[in-house]
Amino acid sequence: MQREAILEQVIKMVAEVVECEPSEITPNASLPDELGIDSLMGLEVLVMVERFFGIKLGEEQLHLMTTPERITDLVIGNKEAVAA
Amino acid sequence: MNLAGKNYIVTGGSRGLGKSIVSVLAEHGCNVLFTYLNSKEEAKQFADQLALTASGKIVPYRADVSNPEGAAATIETAIAEFGGLNGIVNNAGITKDGAFFKMSRSDWSSVIDTNLNGVFYLSQAYLQKAVRGGGKIVNMSSVSGVKGMKGQANYCASKGGLIALTKSLALEYARFNIQINAIAPGYIETDMVDHMESKTKDLLTKDIPLRRLGAPREVANMTAFLLSDLCEYLTGQTIIIDGGLTV
Numbered sequence: 001m002q003r004e005a006i007l008e009q010v011i012k013m014v015a016e017v018v019e020c021e022p023s024e025i026t027p028n029a030s031l032p033d034e035l036g037i038d039s040l041m042g043l044e045v046l047v048m049v050e051r052f053f054g055i056k057l058g059e060e061q062l063h064l065m066t067t068p069e070r071i072t073d074l075v076i077g078n079k080e081a082v083a084a
Numbered sequence: 085m086n087l088a089g090k091n092y093i094v095t096g097g098s099r100g101l102g103k104s105i106v107s108v109l110a111e112h113g114c115n116v117l118f119t120y121l122n123s124k125e126e127a128k129q130f131a132d133q134l135a136l137t138a139s140g141k142i143v144p145y146r147a148d149v150s151n152p153e154g155a156a157a158t159i160e161t162a163i164a165e166f167g168g169l170n171g172i173v174n175n176a177g178i179t180k181d182g183a184f185f186k187m188s189r190s191d192w193s194s195v196i197d198t199n200l201n202g203v204f205y206l207s208q209a210y211l212q213k214a215v216r217g218g219g220k221i222v223n224m225s226s227v228s229g230v231k232g233m234k235g236q237a238n239y240c241a242s243k244g245g246l247i248a249l250t251k252s253l254a255l256e257y258a259r260f261n262i263q264i265n266a267i268a269p270g271y272i273e274t275d276m277v278d279h280m281e282s283k284t285k286d287l288l289t290k291d292i293p294l295r296r297l298g299a300p301r302e303v304a305n306m307t308a309f310l311l312s313d314l315c316e317y318l319t320g321q322t323i324i325i326d327g328g329l330t331v
Contacts (some may be wrong), residue, residue, distance in 0.1 A: 040259075
């Protein structure tokens with residue numbers, strides 16, 4: 001899966017959690033500050049991401065999930081780590 | 085009701101209501117880890133006796149869930165034993181009754197520690213695991229948490245707190261498909277009531293519209309129902325089983 005496709009999927013998931021249209025979310029939108037994602041919503045995004053991409057991020061990565069771009073980095077990093 | 089092969093923890097499972105809950109879950113073919121604190125022999129005998137007929141695994145486990153380490157270890161042990169966990173029953177509870185004006189801090193704290201903080205620790209440890217696959221929590225409250233009882237300020241506060249905790253957690257974790265409910269039993273025929281004089285029991289039953297004490301099994305059956313596949317659209321509720329006492 002290409003980076004753009006992963007980012008698009010991440011944005012869809014974030015949009016589902018904050019109940020808005022994906023088009024309203026930019027790749028660098030701050031999850032807590034611009035989208036109002038609190039820790040519980042963050043956990044919801046994390047579980048959705050783990051489930052969709054078949055990866056295990058763990059709650060300790062929550063503080064790194066600051067924007068859709070950063071989440072995409074984590075997904076790609078995790079997939080690469082697993083592949084290696 | 086299909087519970088066979090499901091995995092549960094029941095705290096305070098060697099005596100009273102907890103024992104009945106473990107028995108009913110075992111009859112349904114569940115794997116059950118039940119905690120006990122002091123009654124080691126009693127717990128072992130009970131588990132051995134259940135093992136004669138149970139198709140699931142029954143594991144007695146000594147744990148003090150009123151501290152975070154004991155709670156976390158309980159969750160980890162159950163997952164290691166069963167390979168997963170479908171739900172927990174926060175049943176462990178104690179009473180230290182007495183008039184409020186002379187209630188000691190230790191009597192207050194020990195009841196809150198076991199009955200309320202213990203639920204916080206075990207539920208938090210469980211929910212960290214359950215967010216990925218859903219699950220169920222049943223909290224054992226009491227009619228003392230629904231209405232006030234003289235001489236039970238600590239117990240009432242802990243059980244009332246449990247009802248509020250149930251509602252709050254239900255809202256937080258519904259998005260993860262985790263259902264969290266409470267049961268508030270009234271006067272049930274447990275060891276505590278057994279030790280009462282018959283005159284006292286008569287006085288108790290006089291106030292109960294159904295004119296009898298409840299059987300532990302009646303509470304255990306409700307617990308099994310709340311954990312089962314028949315109950316998938318109920319969360320944040322407190323089911324009062326009291327023969328109509330609080331109506």
